[in-house]
Amino acid sequence: MPRSTVHRIVHRVAEEVVAIRHQVIHLPNTPEDLEAVCRGFAGLARHRAFLKAAGAIDGCHVRIKPPSGPDGQCYRNRKLFPSIILQAVCDHQGRFIDTYVGWPGSVHDARVLRHSPLYRRSMYPPPGHFILADGGYPCLQHPLPLITPYKRPVRGVGAQRFNVHHSRARSIIERAFGMMKTRFRSIFLQALEVHHIFVPHVITACAILHNICLGVGDIMAPEDEHEEDDAEDEGEHGLETVSGAPWRDQLSAEVSALEEKPGSSQRHPGVHEGHSARLNLPPFSKSAHTTPRAVNKSSLYKGYNGELPDPSTLDPKAVYADFKPGSLPLICTMYLSPDKPLVDSIFGKVQAGSILSYQHPPPTPDGFITQKDAPPFPKVPPEGYQLKPTDYICANKPGTAASPLTVCDFVAVTPH
Numbered sequence: 001m002p003r004s005t006v007h008r009i010v011h012r013v014a015e016e017v018v019a020i021r022h023q024v025i026h027l028p029n030t031p032e033d034l035e036a037v038c039r040g041f042a043g044l045a046r047h048r049a050f051l052k053a054a055g056a057i058d059g060c061h062v063r064i065k066p067p068s069g070p071d072g073q074c075y076r077n078r079k080l081f082p083s084i085i086l087q088a089v090c091d092h093q094g095r096f097i098d099t100y101v102g103w104p105g106s107v108h109d110a111r112v113l114r115h116s117p118l119y120r121r122s123m124y125p126p127p128g129h130f131i132l133a134d135g136g137y138p139c140l141q142h143p144l145p146l147i148t149p150y151k152r153p154v155r156g157v158g159a160q161r162f163n164v165h166h167s168r169a170r171s172i173i174e175r176a177f178g179m180m181k182t183r184f185r186s187i188f189l190q191a192l193e194v195h196h197i198f199v200p201h202v203i204t205a206c207a208i209l210h211n212i213c214l215g216v217g218d219i220m221a222p223e224d225e226h227e228e229d230d231a232e233d234e235g236e237h238g239l240e241t242v243s244g245a246p247w248r249d250q251l252s253a254e255v256s257a258l259e260e261k262p263g264s265s266q267r268h269p270g271v272h273e274g275h276s277a278r279l280n281l282p283p284f285s286k287s288a289h290t291t292p293r294a295v296n297k298s299s300l301y302k303g304y305n306g307e308l309p310d311p312s313t314l315d316p317k318a319v320y321a322d323f324k325p326g327s328l329p330l331i332c333t334m335y336l337s338p339d340k341p342l343v344d345s346i347f348g349k350v351q352a353g354s355i356l357s358y359q360h361p362p363p364t365p366d367g368f369i370t371q372k373d374a375p376p377f378p379k380v381p382p383e384g385y386q387l388k389p390t391d392y393i394c395a396n397k398p399g400t401a402a403s404p405l406t407v408c409d410f411v412a413v414t415p416h
Helices: 003-018 031-045 070-075 109-114 117-121 157-170 172-183 199-215 245-257 355-359
Strands: 053-063 083-090 096-104 130-132 140-142 342-345 348-351 385-388 412-415
Touching: 003 199, 031 053, 031 157, 053 096, 053 109, 053 157, 053 172, 083 109, 083 172, 083 199, 096 109, 096 117, 096 199, 109 117, 130 157, 157 172, 157 245, 172 199
Parallel strands: 053 130
Antiparallel strands: 053 083, 083 096, 342 348, 385 412
16 A cells, blocks of 8 residues: 555544543533542542542653654754654543643643633633643642642641542543553554654544544553653742642641541542552551651661660570470571571570571670681791801892792791
């Protein structure tokens, strides 16, 4: 098939798919649909404090072949490969409800957000609701309610707990990007072989097909997870008109006041949860997250914050002196068979090969240790021998000494 024919077919199919964009990619139409989305995010976060979350937003870089000329450098992102940014908002099932694509990769996510119709029109979410975003976006209340996690280093147990629940719910947008990339490998896992002006049409068509597949139950596990943006920069400062930090503090206080047990809330059926959503994390406690004072640390006591016990308190020799090796408790046997020999350690006699035997050997005293069976030191000079001068002399001139190893040796012994 001629290349020009393939070109026309690709463009025609992409334009036909993009034509139905508003029928497939759209915001929740009814209050019932919005309530279902909010309940889904609360299920992902596993907390009722996120019942007002109406979406998750993030940006995705799609690799392209940059145009020639000086304008091509504008498409290089912070990872130094040319790309075009796809900004998307998804619901609790990973279905895109809003997309905005076309900006070059060098533009910050906050600037893309400021020029998007979602921000300028302020039509979604409804009052009292918010959209979850990562640290690359500003925390806003107006004109677009965005709730971001607390910046690192996170201070306070309440802020840490809030970030955990926030990450569980927000990561659905990353899994949505991952599912779309896995479904269309030839488009997203290598540079697009189309003109950079036509790239937004191809990306939008893939987002539409992604929603259609999810609508018919074709859920694909993402293999290429979207990389989380580690940047904590909030981008352009002029973007934040009304800060959402007080709202975030209120949600954090609600999370701390209404802490739920893991698994107590019902999860929405059909939601593909990531690794973080499947973790049953224990409730945070103040003692578990405070930095202990200067104490002795050991690899054997990683979970112990107090002073290490004295070795004499763990010495079982006196208590189990009358026990046979086969009947000693585990503190002595260390799960080894009774035929193992006993060796010395700082705790007394322990079995050879145990942890205590090679990590806590008996202390070595200062100075030299005399070998029990070592022969006595020889007497100087040896008995029955006498010293005689050697024929070699010491000289600085090369070649004077016949044997360098015995140049300075003036011991020539012969028996009487």
